Amino acid sequence: MSGTESQNSSKREVLLKTVSTWDNEKFGSLNIQKPEATVLKIIIDPGEALPAHRHDLVNIAYVAKGTLTVIADDGQQITIRQGQVLPELIGKYHYGRNDGAEPVELIVFYLGEQGTPLSVPRE
Numbered sequence: 001m002s003g004t005e006s007q008n009s010s011k012r013e014v015l016l017k018t019v020s021t022w023d024n025e026k027f028g029s030l031n032i033q034k035p036e037a038t039v040l041k042i043i044i045d046p047g048e049a050l051p052a053h054r055h056d057l058v059n060i061a062y063v064a065k066g067t068l069t070v071i072a073d074d075g076q077q078i079t080i081r082q083g084q085v086l087p088e089l090i091g092k093y094h095y096g097r098n099d100g101a102e103p104v105e106l107i108v109f110y111l112g113e114q115g116t117p118l119s120v121p122r123e
Contacts, residue, residue, distance in 0.1 A: 018087050021087045021088060021090055030058070039110070040118070041105065045103050047099075048098050049095055050097075053093065053094070054092055054094070054120050056117070057090070059087075059088045059109060060085060061088055063083065063086075066100050067079060069099055070097075088108075093122050
């Protein structure tokens with residue numbers, strides 16, 4: 001192998017490419033004047049449910065560990081497992097629940113207007 005050649009064994013896999021949330025609502029046009037990206041690591045213990053909340057920005061959750069069930073106000077639900085990705089609901093109340101025996105570890109990517117809350121709790 002010459003000095004200009006390289007051996008590259010990297011691999012890539014598309015985990016998600018979508019134009020909609022998990023309930024098939026289109027993202028629509030994003031009019032973001034001052035974009036802000038945030039990445040959170042969220043751990044949900046076995047038997048724990050997050051409080052009902054909504055998101056007013058685009059966010060995508062990657063399940064690093066465990067299994068999570070997400071339940072929307074209209075009764076729709078989806079279960080995502082380790083290695084899966086979920087485009088979360090926008091503007092609709094929902095919550096996540098860990099029915100498993102191990103903690104759920106999520107890496108959540110948010111993109112929206114600077115200063116927009118990442119989630120809004122139900123009042």
